[in-house]
Amino acid sequence: MALKITDDCINCDACEPECPNTAISQGEDIYEINPHQCTECVGHFAEPQCQKVCPVDCITLHEAYVESKDELQKKYQQLIRIK
Template identity: 60%
Template sequence: MALLITDECINCDVCEPECPNDAITMGEAIYEIDPARCTECVGHHDEPQCKVVCPVECIELNPEWKEDEGQLMAKYHRIVAPA
């Protein structure tokens, strides 16, 4: 699954630079995660780095983007493939 930042986000700016897929950007009110780019850090790290650094624990699984480990790895390969 891709991840989702909830309304509890305090805009502390620590998650955005940690995302190896550039999936996190500032939205209108809080940071947002692009589910098409989020691999939960599969291919890069053992656990999602945004969740590791989030001080308010406002990042959770996005129920609208159900993906298994294989699908996340395939997405990772598409993202890092040379253009």
Template identity: 70%
Template sequence: MALMITDECINCDVCEPECPNEAISQGAEIYEIDPNKCTECVGHYDEPQCQQVCPVDCIPLNPDVVEDKDQLMKKYYKLTEAKA
């Protein structure tokens, strides 16, 4: 699954620079996660870095984007190929 940011976000700016896939950006009111770029840090880290640094715990799994670890790894490979 990709992650999402809930409306409990306080716009503290700590999650955006932690995302290795550049999936987090400032939205109209709060930060947003692009599900096409979010791999839950699979391929980069053992745990999602945005969740680790979020002071208000507002980054749960996105129930609308269901992916298993294999799918997340394939997305990681596709994203890193595009950057190379």
């Protein structure tokens, strides 16, 4: 499942540099996560690094992008082929 940033985001800039897939970028009002690039850090780390550093816990599962660990691993494999 991809992650999303909620409206509780305080634009602290902590999450963006932690994303190994460069899925996080500054949106119009708050940071946003591109669900097509988010693998919940599968392939890189044991846990999502953005959630780990977020001081307000505003990064949650994106219910519109339900993916298993296997699907996230396949997405990771596709992303590293593109780079």
